[in-house]
Amino acid sequence: MANEIIQIKDLKVHYPIRSGFWNRITDYVRAVDGISISINEGETYGLIGESGSGKSTTGKAIVGVEPVTSGQIIYKGVDVTKSRNRKRLNYNKDVQMIFQDSMSSLNPRKRIEDIIAEPIRNFENLTTDQERDRVQELLDIVGMPSDAIYKYPHEFSGGQRQRIGVARAVATHPKLIVADEPTSALDLSVQAQVLNFMKHIQQQYDIAYLFISHDLGVVKHMSENLAIMHRGRLVELGSREAIYKHPIHIYTKRLLSAIPVVDVEHRAEHKKHRQQVEKEFQENQSKWYDQDGRVFPLQKVAPNHWVALPKERAQKEEEKVEESD
Ligand SMILES: Nc1ncnc2c1ncn2[C@@H]1O[C@H](COP(=O)(O)OP(=O)(O)O)[C@@H](O)[C@H]1O
Ligand SMILES: [Mg+2]
Structure with missing residues (x-):
């Protein structure tokens, strides 16, 4: 079993937005909005x-150059x-x-x-x-x-x-x-x-x-x-195998389909696949994001594979993953 070096628990970094004559805080940019990973x-x-998903802010919060709004960074068992x-x-x-x-x-x-x-x-x-x-x-x-x-x-x-x-x-x-x-x-x-x-x-x-x-x-x-x-959250998390071979979240599929194909023979096929993924992403937003456009909490679908889905759909995906193995 590999040893954990660092554990990030429900990390949030929110930046206040000030406006109006009194320069009051009217809202927050939720740059990092509750992410958990362990390395x-x-x-x-x-x-x-x-770009804009909150990666740099996460990195800076981890090294301590950006203040953490809430959550924990556990190093050698210490916050x-x-x-x-x-x-x-x-x-x-x-x-x-x-x-x-x-x-x-x-x-x-x-x-x-x-x-x-x-x-x-x-x-x-x-x-x-x-x-x-x-x-x-x-x-x-x-x-x-x-x-x-x-x-x-x-x-x-x-x-x-x-x-x-x-x-x-x-x-x-x-x-x-x-x-x-x-x-x-x-x-x-x-x-x-x-x-x-x-x-x-x-x-x-x-x-x-x-x-x-x-x-x-x-x-x-x-x-x-x-x-x-x-959008400041994690849509999918897992082993290399899980992400590249069995991606589930439409956003992950979209990123994967953006990798250029070198092989000329497969280019046309790849282009078609890319269009399909893009169509699904555009048309089925409510399947993958809640009514405020936020990413759902992660659900476990396999031993080292989590996906942001409504709970009731996680079970189905879990069965699909089992079948494909
Ligand atoms: N200092 C800051 N004040 C206000 N908003 C910020 C600040 N830094 C980053 N943001 C906003 O937080 C979001 C995430 O930014 P960033 O972490 O740089 O994303 P990425 O590295 O994935 O491109 C963006 O909307 C960005 O505009
Ligand atoms: Mg960046």
């Missing part, structure tokens, strides 16, 4: 959804939504983040040496020589030349900057890295390179990733478990 040590957990506990457990050292846009997440006025050394300085007391050795080692791990330490972010390509972002995230020997669309700004060929060395680093250091993406194709070969996010 195992050393695994890649995919968090997938379209780390309380900052006192985060400190005690070294949470800010153990949990790091990689951002999509390396140009704005790396300080343009700092040299690479200082960018990578920054998290080390926050948590460890190394001599200048020890620190430089560590930075060189990290650059080496991510496949960057050693003279990179004297340079600035703008002197590198997007793919190289993502490598630097990874080196910085790995610098404190974290247990979990939240990777927020780390490859979506890169060309396809560079994407593959970055994914490969992220995988390599994961194995070498036994790091778990919460891998955020809008594209189910990107995480297909990486994630052992996935959660599909929509």
Whole structure:
């Protein structure tokens, strides 16, 4: 049985909307509206959804840069939504983040040496020589030349900057890295390179990733478990097998049908399938969302497979899954 590294319980992040002359709070943006997932040590957990579904907010709340409205983040059995506990457990050292846009997440006025050394300085007391050795080692791990330490972010390509972002995230020997669309700004060929060395680093250091993406194709070969996010909630959650082979929620099917088909022979068939899914999505909203357009609570349909459905339909889906096995 794999060990859990982190457990997210009913996490909510709501942003107040203020309006009117008195600037009162009139409503909330429910960016994250009750999500629960648990991630195992050393695994890649995919968090997938379209733009605006609340993925980044979830990631930021987990690393502690966005305040949590309610819910719990349990790390090593302790609730780390309380900052006192985060400190005690070294949470800010153990949990790091990689951002999509390396140009704005790396300080343009700092040299690479200082960018990578920054998290080390926050948590460890190394001599200048020890620190430089560590930075060189990290650059080496991510496949960057050693003279990179004297340079600035703008002197590198997007793919190289993502490598630097990874080196910085790995610098404190974290247990979990939240990777927020780390490859979506890169060309396809560079994407593959970055994914490969992220995988390599994961194995070498036994790091778990919460891998955020809008594209189910990107995480297909990486994630052992996935959660599909929509409108601040989870519509489907389960093993790779469950999500890719037996998707149930129409929104999951829609994301899957958006993965381009390389094979020319199957293109026409795929296009037809895509149109069918889109039609079902447009026409049967009430089947998949409540009258306020909100995602239903998750129901278990198989040992590692949950779907957001009205309770009475979950039973039927459970039987279907059993039959298909
Ligand atoms: N600081 C903020 N204040 C108000 N609304 C926000 C803030 N950050 C994000 N949102 C809103 O929350 C929703 C989810 O955003 P985000 O987590 O960035 O989604 P994703 O990463 O899936 O694209 C969006 O509607 C976004 O506009
Ligand atoms: Mg985002």
